[in-house]
Amino acid sequence: MTLLSIEGLSLDIHGTAILRDVSLSVDPGQIVGVIGESGSGKSMTAFAVMQLLPNGAECSGRVTLSGHDMLTLPESKLCALRGDEVGMVFQEPMTALNPIRTIGDQVAETILIHEDVSRADALARAREALNRVELPEDRFPLTRYPHELSGGQRQRVVIAMAIALRPKLLIADEPTTALDVTTQAQILKLLERLVREDGMGMLMITHDLAVVSDMADEIVIMQKGRVVERGPSPAIFANLQHPYSKALLAASGHIPDRVTADTGTPLLEVRGVVRDYRLPRKTLFGAPVVINAVRGVSFTLERGESLGLVGESGCGKSTLTRAILGLEEVQEGSIRLDGQPVFDGHTANRAVRRRMQVVFQDPYGSFNPRHRVERLITEPFHLLDTPPKGAERDAAIEEALTSVGLSPSDREKYPHEFSGGQRQRIAIARALIIKPDLIILDEAVSALDVSIRAQILDLLAELSAKYGLTYLFISHDLSVVRSITDRVLVMKSGEIVEEGPTARVFDSPQHPYTRQLIAAAPKLPDTSAA
Amino acid sequence: MTDPRVDHLPPEAAPIRTWHLAFRSRNLVIGGALTLVFVLAALISLVWVPYDITRMDIANKIKPPSVVNPLGTDHFGRDILSMIMVGARTSIAVAVIAVGIGMIFGVPLGLWAAARKGSLLDEVIMRANDLVFAFPALLIAIMITATFGPSAVNAIVAIGIFNIPVFARLTRSGALTLWQREFVMAARVAGKGSARISFEHILPNVTNLLIVQGTIQFSLGILAEAGLSYVGLGAQPPTPSWGRMLAESQTMISFAPHMALFPGLAILLTVLGLNLMGDGLRDIFDPKLRRGRS
Numbered sequence: 001m002t003l004l005s006i007e008g009l010s011l012d013i014h015g016t017a018i019l020r021d022v023s024l025s026v027d028p029g030q031i032v033g034v035i036g037e038s039g040s041g042k043s044m045t046a047f048a049v050m051q052l053l054p055n056g057a058e059c060s061g062r063v064t065l066s067g068h069d070m071l072t073l074p075e076s077k078l079c080a081l082r083g084d085e086v087g088m089v090f091q092e093p094m095t096a097l098n099p100i101r102t103i104g105d106q107v108a109e110t111i112l113i114h115e116d117v118s119r120a121d122a123l124a125r126a127r128e129a130l131n132r133v134e135l136p137e138d139r140f141p142l143t144r145y146p147h148e149l150s151g152g153q154r155q156r157v158v159i160a161m162a163i164a165l166r167p168k169l170l171i172a173d174e175p176t177t178a179l180d181v182t183t184q185a186q187i188l189k190l191l192e193r194l195v196r197e198d199g200m201g202m203l204m205i206t207h208d209l210a211v212v213s214d215m216a217d218e219i220v221i222m223q224k225g226r227v228v229e230r231g232p233s234p235a236i237f238a239n240l241q242h243p244y245s246k247a248l249l250a251a252s253g254h255i256p257d258r259v260t261a262d263t264g265t266p267l268l269e270v271r272g273v274v275r276d277y278r279l280p281r282k283t284l285f286g287a288p289v290v291i292n293a294v295r296g297v298s299f300t301l302e303r304g305e306s307l308g309l310v311g312e313s314g315c316g317k318s319t320l321t322r323a324i325l326g327l328e329e330v331q332e333g334s335i336r337l338d339g340q341p342v343f344d345g346h347t348a349n350r351a352v353r354r355r356m357q358v359v360f361q362d363p364y365g366s367f368n369p370r371h372r373v374e375r376l377i378t379e380p381f382h383l384l385d386t387p388p389k390g391a392e393r394d395a396a397i398e399e400a401l402t403s404v405g406l407s408p409s410d411r412e413k414y415p416h417e418f419s420g421g422q423r424q425r426i427a428i429a430r431a432l433i434i435k436p437d438l439i440i441l442d443e444a445v446s447a448l449d450v451s452i453r454a455q456i457l458d459l460l461a462e463l464s465a466k467y468g469l470t471y472l473f474i475s476h477d478l479s480v481v482r483s484i485t486d487r488v489l490v491m492k493s494g495e496i497v498e499e500g501p502t503a504r505v506f507d508s509p510q511h512p513y514t515r516q517l518i519a520a521a522p523k524l525p526d527t528s529a530a
Numbered sequence: 531m532t533d534p535r536v537d538h539l540p541p542e543a544a545p546i547r548t549w550h551l552a553f554r555s556r557n558l559v560i561g562g563a564l565t566l567v568f569v570l571a572a573l574i575s576l577v578w579v580p581y582d583i584t585r586m587d588i589a590n591k592i593k594p595p596s597v598v599n600p601l602g603t604d605h606f607g608r609d610i611l612s613m614i615m616v617g618a619r620t621s622i623a624v625a626v627i628a629v630g631i632g633m634i635f636g637v638p639l640g641l642w643a644a645a646r647k648g649s650l651l652d653e654v655i656m657r658a659n660d661l662v663f664a665f666p667a668l669l670i671a672i673m674i675t676a677t678f679g680p681s682a683v684n685a686i687v688a689i690g691i692f693n694i695p696v697f698a699r700l701t702r703s704g705a706l707t708l709w710q711r712e713f714v715m716a717a718r719v720a721g722k723g724s725a726r727i728s729f730e731h732i733l734p735n736v737t738n739l740l741i742v743q744g745t746i747q748f749s750l751g752i753l754a755e756a757g758l759s760y761v762g763l764g765a766q767p768p769t770p771s772w773g774r775m776l777a778e779s780q781t782m783i784s785f786a787p788h789m790a791l792f793p794g795l796a797i798l799l800t801v802l803g804l805n806l807m808g809d810g811l812r813d814i815f816d817p818k819l820r821r822g823r824s
Contacts, residue, residue, distance in 0.1 A: 381720075
């Protein structure tokens with residue numbers, strides 16, 4: 001018997017078409033992966049099942065969940081089903097939990113809403129649910145608050161809330177996107193185990209092909225509100241029919257063509273860098289807690305090389321980036337670009353700073369929304385002693401915009417007129433405009449859809465060949481680092497634990513942590529069978 | 531790509547869209563209209579009033595509203611409509627200058643504190659703010675006017691001082707979140723100093739907050755002026771003031787309610803108008819709230 005069946009579902013919100021003729025089904029014990037890029041309607045499909053749609057939404061078609069027609073049920077009946085028959089896991093564990101209530105209360109709440117049981121019974125069952133998501137009682141009593149847990153542990157609490165009533169269907173909307181690679185692997189394993197144990201159906205929504213390819217039984221690929229392809233996994237990957245799904249798979253594993261222009265002359269030399277942070281005192285006379293964000297990091301980046309810096313959140317890579325950029329002074333060690341120190345006394349050395357630029361992760365946050373592109377990308381000219389004026393400035397703007405694939409006429413526009421990928425191009429143009437030697441890419445492609453990411457990676461490869469750029473590529477995404485770097489550094493707890501040519505490190509990792517990272521990274525389906 | 535911020539971030543409001551939205555917000559339209567009426571009354575009073583407000587006409591004292599005196603006359607036979615019009619001038623002048631003092635001192639202090647977050651300077655600025663906050667504004671205003679003599683100028687200064695911490699705090703909190711944004715980081719990478727970043731990047735992005743708070747403080751300024759004048763510490767006669775008109779009509783309220791009613795209504799409607807306008811502006815500037823209401 002089919003647990004969830006969606007037939008010809010169409011959804012309009014305030015007259016805008018969101019979903020068109022979506023059909024899929026989930027059987028008990030089956031994992032169905034819904035894959036799509038942003039705007040494909042994958043999350044809206046999930047919300048339509050729960051009937052948690054924004055005002056002005058109109059559905060047509062049929063959504064049947066274990067015999068109930070979800071589109072015609074009154075709200076009170078829907079409330080009874082939500083949580084009881086369907087559980088949901090959200091993307092962001094930081095915001096999915098109420099910060100002022102204990103984890104025990106929050107898990108028990110679901111039980112108390114749906115069943116007429118005493119609070120003590122509910123708490124006992126909450127305990128049981130938390131045990132099932134591997135949060136044992138001795139370390140995670142019910143009285144813990146969300147802020148006392150890490151991101152992965154919070155996500156486990158969210159899962160415990162979703163499975164507390166043993167629902168028949170579990171909807172997981174990007175459950176691991178906000179998590180580190182190793183945590184992601186653990187959460188995926190946990191979800192898979194729970195589904196198999198309880199015989200639940202699971203609808204797993206993600207943008208990441210690699211995440212679902214080896215755990216889903218069936219894959220549904222969505223584009224612009226339509227299902228373009230569905231079929232059993234992993235067989236489907238060997239025989240994709242629709243051009244969009246083929247493009248999606250190709251983009252996920254995209255490797256840009258690169259010429260390695262390694263010259264063997266050092267450009268950036270980092271020697272024994274130490275950076276500590278002093279936290280505010282907890283008590284009036286207690287000694288302040290000191291955090292060693294970076295402890296004795298040394299490496300050399302050669303001119304023309306592309307170096308990757310890999311590590312999970314909190315490993316100190318952002319601190320190191322800020323130190324290299326001269327935004328923060330280091331306590332010990334030296335950072336030199338072409339022999340000149342980044343910090344001259346206590347002030348940043350302008351002569352060095354004008355030779356390096358940075359591209360940030362968030363294409364939406366990296367521009368002042370009130371300035372035009374022209375003004376945004378010429379900001380680094382501030383570093384020059386005599387900034388170009390008039391025709392010279394116009395030529396520089398034109399060249400920067402053209403080289404990143406935008407039109408010179410875009411200089412008059414505001415950032416909100418561009419898409420995420422285009423904004424990232426503007427960010428690259430801003431970095432290029434003063435012709436730096438080194439560009440630091442701080443998670444520069446992490447927030448982009450896979451197809452856009454492939455284009456930006458190509459652009460970066462092309463620009464490095466054209467201008468002889470050196471890249472320091474900072475990322476938590478191993479597949480991206482693998483595709484664009486020559487050499488890679490693996491960082492953990494403020495130290496570099498492994499260093500070597502990218503292919504060597506990925507194929508035969510030496511340090512246990514590197515091995516763990518690589519093993520945890522989701523792998524793309526093998527399509528060689530095609 | 532599936533970053534929640536990216537997915538749900540609304541496009542930054544372009545100026546044209548903002549104006550378009552302005553007319554869809556009921557609060558803003560009603561509030562703006564009320565405010566406009568009083569600003570116009572004040573402006574017109576500069577060139578024309580129905581009757582000279584310094585001319586007493588004892589023969590026609592305490593007349594209820596009529597065709598000759600639309601809002602009636604007071605106990606000296608002065609036209610109440612004319613007095614309210616000139617009184618609007620006093621209220622608006624006091625409120626504008628008081629908000630101006632608050633912004634001119636408060637905003638740079640807030641920007642400065644945010645730029646040096648966690649430093650001694652930040653502590654000094656913010657603790658000084660707390661100190662001012664710790665005393666009830668009206669009480670200090672009464673103290674100042676009692677020490678230096680009751681006058682409109684002293685009232686303005688007293689109200690203005692209490693606007694400084696309001697704007698300093700608001701600016702600092704708005705600026706602190708902006709300092710975390712990547713475009714500020716990019717400006718730092720471009721070698722810009724904190725003063726330059728504050729004025730080029732931070733200030734234009736907190737203007738929304740300041741405008742909204744400004745309209746609220748404006749209405750509070752009008753209330754404070756009315757309050758001070760009511761106890762005789764604001765503008766001195768013969769300068770008309772809504773607060774003093776209320777005070778003077780108090781003893782006659784049983785047989786001449788119109789004398790208290792109209793200045794009272796003037797205060798009520800102006801303050802209501804400004805608050806509605808502030809709410810409406812906030813809805814427009816803050817897309818999250820706007821969405822919540824749509």
